[in-house]
Amino acid sequence: xxxxxxxxxxxxxxxxxxxxxxxxxxxxxxLTVNTVKTFAQTLKMMALSKELIQTDDIATKRxxxxxxxxxxEARFKEQPESDTVMEDVEAFFSVNREQLGFVxxxxxxxxxxxxxxxxxxRDTGEELRIDCTRFGSGAYSIPISVEDLKFETDAQFILCxxxxxxxxxxxxxxxxxxxxxxxxxxxxxxTRACRRFVRRLADSHGLPVYVFVDGDPYGYSNIYRTLKVGxxxxxxxxxxxxxxxxxxLGITPQDIIDYxxxxxxxxxxxxxxxxxxxxxxPFIQHYRSWQLALEQMIKMKVRAEQQALAKHGLxxxxxxxxxxxxxxVGRFLP
Amino acid sequence: xxxxxxxxxxxxxxxxxxxxxxxxxxxxxxLTVNTVKTFAQTLKMMALSKELIQTDDIATKRxxxxxxxxxxEARFKEQPESDTVMEDVEAFFSVNREQLGFVxxxxxxxxxxxxxxxxxxRDTGEELRIDCTRFGSGAYSIPISVEDLKFETDAQFILCxxxxxxxxxxxxxxxxxxxxxxxxxxxxxxTRACRRFVRRLADSHGLPVYVFVDGDPYGYSNIYRTLKVGxxxxxxxxxxxxxxxxxxLGITPQDIIDYxxxxxxxxxxxxxxxxxxxxxxPFIQHYRSWQLALEQMIKMKVRAEQQALAKHGLxxxxxxxxxxxxxxVGRFLP
Numbered sequence: 271x272x273x274x275x276x277x278x279x280x281x282x283x284x285x286x287x288x289x290x291x292x293x294x295x296x297x298x299x300x301l302t303v304n305t306v307k308t309f310a311q312t313l314k315m316m317a318l319s320k321e322l323i324q325t326d327d328i329a330t331k332r333x334x335x336x337x338x339x340x341x342x343e344a345r346f347k348e349q350p351e352s353d354t355v356m357e358d359v360e361a362f363f364s365v366n367r368e369q370l371g372f373v374x375x376x377x378x379x380x381x382x383x384x385x386x387x388x389x390x391x392r393d394t395g396e397e398l399r400i401d402c403t404r405f406g407s408g409a410y411s412i413p414i415s416v417e418d419l420k421f422e423t424d425a426q427f428i429l430c431x432x433x434x435x436x437x438x439x440x441x442x443x444x445x446x447x448x449x450x451x452x453x454x455x456x457x458x459x460x461t462r463a464c465r466r467f468v469r470r471l472a473d474s475h476g477l478p479v480y481v482f483v484d485g486d487p488y489g490y491s492n493i494y495r496t497l498k499v500g501x502x503x504x505x506x507x508x509x510x511x512x513x514x515x516x517x518x519l520g521i522t523p524q525d526i527i528d529y530x531x532x533x534x535x536x537x538x539x540x541x542x543x544x545x546x547x548x549x550x551x552p553f554i555q556h557y558r559s560w561q562l563a564l565e566q567m568i569k570m571k572v573r574a575e576q577q578a579l580a581k582h583g584l585x586x587x588x589x590x591x592x593x594x595x596x597x598x599v600g601r602f603l604p
Numbered sequence: 605x606x607x608x609x610x611x612x613x614x615x616x617x618x619x620x621x622x623x624x625x626x627x628x629x630x631x632x633x634x635l636t637v638n639t640v641k642t643f644a645q646t647l648k649m650m651a652l653s654k655e656l657i658q659t660d661d662i663a664t665k666r667x668x669x670x671x672x673x674x675x676x677e678a679r680f681k682e683q684p685e686s687d688t689v690m691e692d693v694e695a696f697f698s699v700n701r702e703q704l705g706f707v708x709x710x711x712x713x714x715x716x717x718x719x720x721x722x723x724x725x726r727d728t729g730e731e732l733r734i735d736c737t738r739f740g741s742g743a744y745s746i747p748i749s750v751e752d753l754k755f756e757t758d759a760q761f762i763l764c765x766x767x768x769x770x771x772x773x774x775x776x777x778x779x780x781x782x783x784x785x786x787x788x789x790x791x792x793x794x795t796r797a798c799r800r801f802v803r804r805l806a807d808s809h810g811l812p813v814y815v816f817v818d819g820d821p822y823g824y825s826n827i828y829r830t831l832k833v834g835x836x837x838x839x840x841x842x843x844x845x846x847x848x849x850x851x852x853l854g855i856t857p858q859d860i861i862d863y864x865x866x867x868x869x870x871x872x873x874x875x876x877x878x879x880x881x882x883x884x885x886p887f888i889q890h891y892r893s894w895q896l897a898l899e900q901m902i903k904m905k906v907r908a909e910q911q912a913l914a915k916h917g918l919x920x921x922x923x924x925x926x927x928x929x930x931x932x933v934g935r936f937l938p
Contacts, residue, residue, distance in 0.1 A: 328776055329918055330769040336914035339866045375769040380745040389740025393778055398740045406723025406732045407752075411714040411745035414772045418741075435664040435709040438748045442662055444727055532673045580670040584663055 271299045271312065274361045285556060288514030289499050299358075308355070310344045315355050322371025326392070328415060330375050331356060366510040368466070373414040379464030380409035380437065380455040383446030385471070388420040389413075402452070407442055409455070416467045421474050425452045428472060430516070432456055432483040432493055436576045436587070445588050449596070452477075460497050465511045468497070472515050479513050480602065482592075485521030486536075486573035487543040487564070491551065494518050499553045518603040519595050523567040526574045529591065532581050533572035544568050557604045605633045605646065608695045622848030623833050633692075642689070644678045649689050656705025660726070662749060664709050665690060700844040702800070707748040713798030714743035714771065714789040717780030719805070722754040723747075736786070741776055743789070750801045755808050759786045762806060764850070766790055766817040766827055770910045770921070779922050783930070786811075794831050799845045802831070806849050813847050814936065816926075819855030820870075820907035821877040821898070825885065828852050833887045852937040853929050857900040860908045863925065866915050867906035878902050891938045 274280065275295040284291045301309050318337060322329055329337065335352040338345045346352040360367045367373075381387070387400040387410060402410050413419075429451050431437045437455035440446070446453050454468060472479050481497060483489030498516040500508030526533060536544075544564045547554045554560045567573070579587040595602075608614065609629040618625045635643050652671060656663055663671065669686040672679045680686040694701045701707075715721070721734040721744060736744050747753075763785050765771045771789035774780070780787050788802060806813050815831060817823035832850040834842030860867060870878075878898045881888045888894045901907070913921040929936075 327918060328773065329914070330772075330911065332769060332909065332911040333773075333914040333918060336866060336909075336911050337918065339915040373769070373772065375767060387742065389742060391740065391778070392776065393781070398738050400739060400742065404732050405734060405744070406725065407747035407749065408721065408723060408734065409745040409747070410739070411743040413741035413743070413775070414768070415741065433709060434748070435666060435707070438664075438707065439662065439667075441747070442726065444725070447727070532670055575666070575670075577664065577666040578670050580663070580667040581673040584661060584667060584671065 271309075271362065272296045273299065273358050276357060276361055287509070289508040289512040291509070307344060311338070311341070311346065311352075311355050312358060314338070314341055314344055315352070315359050319359065319370040319372065328371055328373045330373055332375060334372060366466075368415045368417050368462075374462050376414075376461045376463075378457050378461030379412035379467055380434075380457070381412060381452065381467075382409045382437075382441045383452040384423055384425040384450060385452045386422040388422065389418070403446075405441075407438070409437075409441060412463050412467045414463050416463055416470060419467070419470070421471050423452060423471075423475055423477070424450075425475075425477065426450045428452045428454060428468060428477050428479045429519075430454045430456050430460075430468060430479060430481045430497065431576075432458065432481075432489060433576055436482070439584075440588065443585065443588055445592075448588075449592065456493060456497070459493050462511055465497055465500075465513060468516075469511065469513045472513060477515070478599075479516040480519040480596075480599075481516050482519050482576065483521070484573070484575045485523060485526055485531075485567075486575075487540045487547065487567070489521075490518070490560075490564070491543055491547045491554075495547075495551070495553055517599070520591075521574055521576060521578075522603060523563050523570060526570065526572065529579065529582070531574040531578040533574045533578070536567070536571050536573055540573060541568060559603055563603055605643075605696065606630045607633065607692050610691065610695055621843070623842040623846040625843070641678060645672070645675070645680065645686075645689050646692060648672070648675055648678055649686070649693050653693065653704040653706065662705055662707045664707055666709060668706060700800075702749045702751055702796075708796050710748075710795045710797075712791050712795030713746035713801055714768075714791070715746060715786065715801075716743045716771075716775045717786040718757055718759040718784060719786045720756040722756065723752070737780075739775075741772070743771075743775060746797050746801045748797050750797055750804060753801070753804070755805050757786060757805075757809055757811070758784075759809075759811065760784045762786045762788060762802060762811050762813045763853075764788045764790050764794075764802060764813060764815045764831065765910075766792065766815075766823060767910055770816070773918075774922065777919065777922055779926075782922075783926065790827060790831070793827050796845055799831055799834075799847060802850075803845065803847045806847060811849070812933070813850040814853040814930075814933075815850050816853050816910065817855070818907070818909045819857060819860055819865075819901075820909075821874045821881065821901070823855075824852070824894075824898070825877055825881045825888075829881075829885070829887055851933070854925075855908055855910060855912075856937060857897050857904060860904065860906065863913065863916070865908040865912040867908045867912070870901070870905050870907055874907060875902060893937055897937055 274292050275297050280293045280295040331353050335349040381402050385402040389398045440453050481494050483493050497513050500512040579591050608626050609631050614627045614629040665687050669683040715736050719736040723732045774787050815828050817827050831847050834846040913925050
């Protein structure tokens with residue numbers, strides 16, 4: 271069996287598709303006395319995946335590890351071992367592991383606004399139409415696996431929001447009605463399910479994705495960049511989990527000046543994160559405007575949170591900031 | 605103005621109501637040269653609350669802090685200052701801060717199963733009926749403030765689940781149909797909104813609440829105990845946020861033996877947490893059966909996760925474990 275090597279050394283940044291891609295390097299797993307256990311575990315993991323697909327079931331990484339406790343001599347001692355084999359299988363078939371029936375432990379992502387999600391009842395096969403305009407102050411919680419969902423929408427764009435508090439404000443005031451959009455709460459660094467949901471939704475209706483995060487290196491490098499181009503150490507997956515159509519609405523370093531926002535001083539860890547991104551991140555290195563933004567922030571020595579807009583009144587964000595920004599989409603950061 | 609003192613020294617455990625309650629100790633805030641700023645801030649915070657209620661709006665702690673940036677000399681320098689004043693106001697009026705229009709930053713809690721949540725459209729006043737049986741593999745995400753929600757249900761009980769992965773398994777297989785229940789994902793230590801939701805729902809229909817967590821001191825002392833009796837440093841709120849009707853379904857230390865579960869060794873921090881609970885926690889000290897369970901776990905020196913049941917097959921938890929446990933509700937831990 272030949273597997274692609276999964277490491278940064280076997281990765282390049284693809285400007286046209288907008289994500290990291292694998293170079294051709296492969297490693298081989300042959301059946302010898304030394305590899306017999308790993309070989310057996312790989313086959314067992316493939317068999318588990320086959321069973322999951324045939325029975326329309328799912329297993330988390332953790333559950334797959336525990337299932338192996340019944341594999342006699344082939345059982346895994348620790349979960350990192352089973353995770354590695356699972357990722358090998360995933361890379362071997364060049365699919366994402368949700369398609370193999372393996373799902374992450376963590377959910378994440380809430381949705382409200384102009385969207386109907388189409389799911390089905392597992393027992394009856396009945397189509398279920400989930401209308402995200404009819405949740406009041408609540409929201410639709412994205413499931414762990416989103417591969418089978420379908421969408422209907424007449425929204426103009428998707429607005430992804432970093433914090434639950436800001437999401438709740440926009441939901442409470444039905445902001446999606448006024449702006450004709452879909453609101454998605456990322457809840458910090460977005461989970462795989464959340465990223466995949468945004469990607470599939472954006473692809474299916476050709477929707478732009480605007481991202482509204484805190485104005486700090488964590489919001490840019492961790493939350494936004496993970497959503498847009500994926501992560502470096504899972505390059506074989508980024509094809510599915512990145513959202514190349516994403517753009518950063520704010521809070522930009524320039525917004526801090528333009529909107530006279532209350533700030534906090536950058537911590538050492540913020541400055542290090544920004545400098546690291548300038549030096550090592552192929553995504554940042556690809557875009558001059560991102561380099562300028564990070565350099566501006568390092569020079570200003572301050573950061574600002576989404577909630578800082580509340581200085582001008584609790585609903586300033588909906589009445590002034592978002593409409594003004596959305597009128598100049600071309601000025602968003604790439 | 606007289607405020608109740610908010611500290612453990614002013615708290616007692618009330619066996620009949622099932623939560624910590626405040627003793628009578630009060631502190632006074634009078635208008636003097638030294639207190640003029642705090643006094644003004646307290647009045648400003650009360651005025652903000654009044655405005656929130658009148659306009660049916662909300663503000664997170666963080667937003668309230670930023671709003672104060674417009675209070676000239678009365679502005680807060682750091683958020684802990686504004687949080688303290690907000691909690692004073694809350695304790696002063698003896699209400700929870702959601703009722704004052706102040707909401708937490710964090711959402712949390714997903715719901716699926718035999719429940720209709722009744723909310724309303726803020727703009728039109730139209731009643732919105734959210735049917736939690738019709739979410740497919742997704743779920744209803746609990747809003748930050750749940751005070752105005754109403755419920756319809758014919759479920760027999762509420763099943764609260766620690767991990768998103770286990771919740772997803774039960775949802776995926778429509779377990780709520782078979783067991784005639786409502787499934788709630790706690791997502792680790794439950795947020796205020798999630799605890800308040802469970803409490804209001806359980807109160808409104810006289811439903812028992814069964815809690816399914818990992819078999820370890822964190823699952824017992826942090827997740828379960830916070831849900832059931834609230835937390836020590838917010839005693840003036842526990843009346844609203846505790847769920848006295850909760851009982852622990854499992855994973856109990858005895859389950860680890862009875863179901864021959866794969867285990868992990870207890871870490872030093874687990875043992876310390878269990879010993880601390882035995883020594884200092886008035887809730888544990890109230891129940892002999894809890895003391896015996898924690899002592900049994902310390903003696904066994906192992907812990908087991910919810911997912912460990914997968915050793916017997918991925919759906920053993922639904923086909924065997926939960927039905928067997930639910931047939932003996934009287935043996936649940938209090």
